[in-house]
Amino acid sequence: EVQLVQSGAEVKKPGESLKISCKGSGYSFPIYWIGWVRQKPGKGLEWMGIIFPGDSDTRYSPSFQGQVTISADRSISTAYLQWSSLKASDTAMYYCARRSPNSSSWYFDYWGQGTLVTVSS
Amino acid sequence: EIVLTQSPGTLSLSPGERATLSCRASQSVSSYLAWYQQKPGQAPRLLIYGASSRATGIPDRFSGSGSGTDFTLTISRLEPEDFAVYYCQQYGSSPRTFGQGTKVEIK
Numbered sequence: 001e002v003q004l005v006q007s008g009a010e011v012k013k014p015g016e017s018l019k020i021s022c023k024g025s026g027y028s029f030p031i032y033w034i035g036w037v038r039q040k041p042g043k044g045l046e047w048m049g050i051i052f053p054g055d056s057d058t059r060y061s062p063s064f065q066g067q068v069t070i071s072a073d074r075s076i077s078t079a080y081l082q083w084s085s086l087k088a089s090d091t092a093m094y095y096c097a098r099r100s101p102n103s104s105s106w107y108f109d110y111w112g113q114g115t116l117v118t119v120s121s
Numbered sequence: 122e123i124v125l126t127q128s129p130g131t132l133s134l135s136p137g138e139r140a141t142l143s144c145r146a147s148q149s150v151s152s153y154l155a156w157y158q159q160k161p162g163q164a165p166r167l168l169i170y171g172a173s174s175r176a177t178g179i180p181d182r183f184s185g186s187g188s189g190t191d192f193t194l195t196i197s198r199l200e201p202e203d204f205a206v207y208y209c210q211q212y213g214s215s216p217r218t219f220g221q222g223t224k225v226e227i228k
Contacts, residue, residue, distance in 0.1 A: 037165075044208060044219055044220070044221045044222045045157075045159075045165065045208055045210075045219040045222075046219065047210075047216060047217045047218060047219065059215070061216040061217070062122070062216060063216075095164055095165070097164075097165075100170065102170075104153070104212075105170065105171075105212065106153075106212035106217050107155035107167065107170050107210055107212050107217075108155075108157075108165075108167060109167050109170075109176065111164035111165055111166070112164065113164055114164055
């Protein structure tokens with residue numbers, strides 16, 4: 001069974017750093033792209049970026065380029081999303097999701113349960 | 122960046138009724154469109170990909186159609202568990218983008 005299990009909720013202050021994780025199981029982690037999606041409270045979904053764990057090829061949506069860093073450690077089947085200096089506007093639910101294996105198919109077939117990040121002074 | 126506009130924002134229907142949701146792209150995405158369902162407190166779930174192919178385990182009351190810039194998600198007969206928010210997502214070009222969502226609520 002394919003599963004993506006994300007790290008727990010975080011409460012941080014503005015300016016602090018943070019790294020959240022997403023552990024895949026039930027499939028060959030290195031050969032499937034893993035993406036990150038933001039959902040602000042009461043709002044819609046935003047595509048942040050995506051990484052291929054096999055070689056760490058990473059693509060960012062322009063809105064998120066330079067704002068976050070996506071990485072992966074294939075040896076422990078885990079992808080990461082990190083911030084160097086959080087802002088209050090980063091408060092949101094963050095989902096990781098697996099890209100479908102079908103060619104030309106940049107949509108997500110499995111999702112993690114989400115990690116709630118709250119940034120408040 | 123391709124903008125996806127979903128309509129209506131909210132659809133108020135009764136169980137057993139037919140739901141028709143629209144997603145319009147600002148430029149052609151061919152058939153590279155997916156639909157997701159999201160219930161409160163849950164992660165999104167893939168319903169439709171390639172504009173009209175149902176994902177694994179999705180009931181056949183869900184169907185998708187369209188190509189180019191105009192797409193439709195139809196739920197033939199609403200079940201109680203179908204009341205949720207639905208998002209379209211295009212993957213015809215980068216950056217991939219989502220629509221703002223349509224909420225299907227109980228009338």
